[in-house]
Amino acid sequence: MQSGTSPSRKVMVVAEPNRESAVALQYALSHAVFEQDELILLHIENPNSWRNTFSTFLRRPNVASSSNMGSPDGGGGDVDFLEEMKHACKAAQPTLRVRVERVEMEGKDKGGIVLFQSKLLGIDLIVIGQRRSLSTAILGCRRPGGSMRGTKGIDTAEYLIENSKCTCVGVQKKGQNAGYLLNTKTHKNFWLLA
Numbered sequence: 001m002q003s004g005t006s007p008s009r010k011v012m013v014v015a016e017p018n019r020e021s022a023v024a025l026q027y028a029l030s031h032a033v034f035e036q037d038e039l040i041l042l043h044i045e046n047p048n049s050w051r052n053t054f055s056t057f058l059r060r061p062n063v064a065s066s067s068n069m070g071s072p073d074g075g076g077g078d079v080d081f082l083e084e085m086k087h088a089c090k091a092a093q094p095t096l097r098v099r100v101e102r103v104e105m106e107g108k109d110k111g112g113i114v115l116f117q118s119k120l121l122g123i124d125l126i127v128i129g130q131r132r133s134l135s136t137a138i139l140g141c142r143r144p145g146g147s148m149r150g151t152k153g154i155d156t157a158e159y160l161i162e163n164s165k166c167t168c169v170g171v172q173k174k175g176q177n178a179g180y181l182l183n184t185k186t187h188k189n190f191w192l193l194a
Contacts, residue, residue: 008036009124014114014156015041015100017081020129023173025085027180028127029092031192032169038097040121041085044113046105111159123166130157130170130183161185 011033013025025041033039082100089098101121103113118126157170161183170183179193 006034006036008038009033010038010040010122011125011127012040012042012114012118012121012123013085014126014128014160015043015082015085016129018129020131020172022085022129023180024127024129024171025088026173027169027171027182029089029096031180032125032127033093033096035093035095038099039089040123041082041089041098041100042114042117043082043100043102044105044110045102109159111156111163114156114160115164118164118166125166126160126164126168128157128160128168128170130155130172157183 011028013021013028015021015025028039082102086098086100089096101117103117105113114126114128117123160168161170162185164185167184172181172183174181174191179191182190182192184190
């Protein structure tokens, strides 16, 4: 796309240390952002999560090729994956502006925090990795209006897709070379062969 004709946009990728988040970033870099855009990697930290306390025991030591931003006591595990994502962005699109935003969860639901940050930062597009179980895909576990037991039964990606004011894309990778399965408010299970 021509860099001088279209206005710059702010694209947010919800960044977590998992496969789904890596797929969302890969999709965003290859299909959603252009060189004049700004990419924001949003990581929501939950200090009370059992995963955070458990992961400190399982943290791998830093490899010499990894970023040395982490502290020697192992407290920089999250910094490592965010720095690696930022490095992947620079490798794929060197002129792309990339920014990392970290937000503490403070007991709120994750979807609500992402929506609040997207409004606060003026985001035009949210890209989030989506994990869907076979039962969710077959039965369509959707709760319009949030009527059944809050948002615990609905995943964060579905919540963002349905409630975001800007465009939100839930991304799943289908096989090595099979492309992406995309979900938006208007298109469900759209298969993008790439």
